[in-house]
Amino acid sequence: DVKVTQSSRYLVKRTGEKVFLECVQDMDHENMFWYRQDPGLGLRLIYFSYDVKMKEKGDIPEGYSVSREKKERFSLILESASTNQTSMYLCASSLDGAALLSYEQYFGPGTRLTVT
Amino acid sequence: AQKITQTQPGMFVQEKEAVTLDCTYDTSDPSYGLFWYKQPSSGEMIFLIYQGSYDQQNATEGRYSLNFQKARKSANLVISASQLGDSAMYFCAMREGPNTGNQFYFGTGTSLTVIP
Numbered sequence: 001d002v003k004v005t006q007s008s009r010y011l012v013k014r015t016g017e018k019v020f021l022e023c024v025q026d027m028d029h030e031n032m033f034w035y036r037q038d039p040g041l042g043l044r045l046i047y048f049s050y051d052v053k054m055k056e057k058g059d060i061p062e063g064y065s066v067s068r069e070k071k072e073r074f075s076l077i078l079e080s081a082s083t084n085q086t087s088m089y090l091c092a093s094s095l096d097g098a099a100l101l102s103y104e105q106y107f108g109p110g111t112r113l114t115v116t
Numbered sequence: 117a118q119k120i121t122q123t124q125p126g127m128f129v130q131e132k133e134a135v136t137l138d139c140t141y142d143t144s145d146p147s148y149g150l151f152w153y154k155q156p157s158s159g160e161m162i163f164l165i166y167q168g169s170y171d172q173q174n175a176t177e178g179r180y181s182l183n184f185q186k187a188r189k190s191a192n193l194v195i196s197a198s199q200l201g202d203s204a205m206y207f208c209a210m211r212e213g214p215n216t217g218n219q220f221y222f223g224t225g226t227s228l229t230v231i232p
Contacts, residue, residue: 030218031218033220035222040125040224041224042122042207042222042223042224042225043207043222044222045219045220048218048219050218056219058219088159090161092161092220094218094220096218101147101148101149101168101211101213102149102166102168104151104163104166105151105161105163105209105220106163107153107160107161109159109160110159110160
């Protein structure tokens with residue numbers, strides 16, 4: 001059974017703090033993704049990674065950075081948290097699309113981050 | 117232009133009735149995959165059904181079927197015999213490729229409420 005885990009379900013941070021969100025998958029997937037989900041806006045891609053140490057910006061990368069030092073782990077970093085980064089953050093993983101286009105994304109349970 | 121458009125922010129359906137959730141997509145890639153996910157109030161994303169651009173038949177999975185109209189670029193989800201547990205957010209997604217990257221594009225979602 002594929003499993004994607006995220007380090008926290010709920011997180012409360014103060015403005016200006018550096019925030020780390022961790023995501024781990026156990027299926028040897030090449031691709032990993034970070035999304036934020038806000039009501040009425042759906043899932044918006046922040047960053048994705050298609051290999052260790054490789055990353056691509058998504059639609060809303062401003063204010064975020066990522067790190068992928070090991071294949072199974074993908075971290076999202078908020079360098080200086082702001083109130084407009086209060087959101088639900090979802091991590092996902094998938095096989096490479098060149099291998100199998102039909103392979104879906106597997107999602108973690110999400111982290112609800114509140115920045116005060 | 118939006119890659120995935122879901123025009124129904126909210127839908128209501130009577131228990132045991134069928135309901136159609138709309139999804140249109142935009143791509144010039146001849147090879148692509150379309151996915152539907154369900155997100156209950158608990159937050160986890162659950163994969164429901166997949167349709168490939170070259171698939172000749174509409175995909176079906178139990179009570180879920182995908183009404184794929186390639187010329188219209190639509191991929192509507194049909195849920196038959198609705199149950200109370202079907203109340204959730206539903207997201208349509210697309211993956212292009214396999215040579216155009218590994219990104220998934222999501223719509224803004226449709227909130228379905230099943231009325232007893």
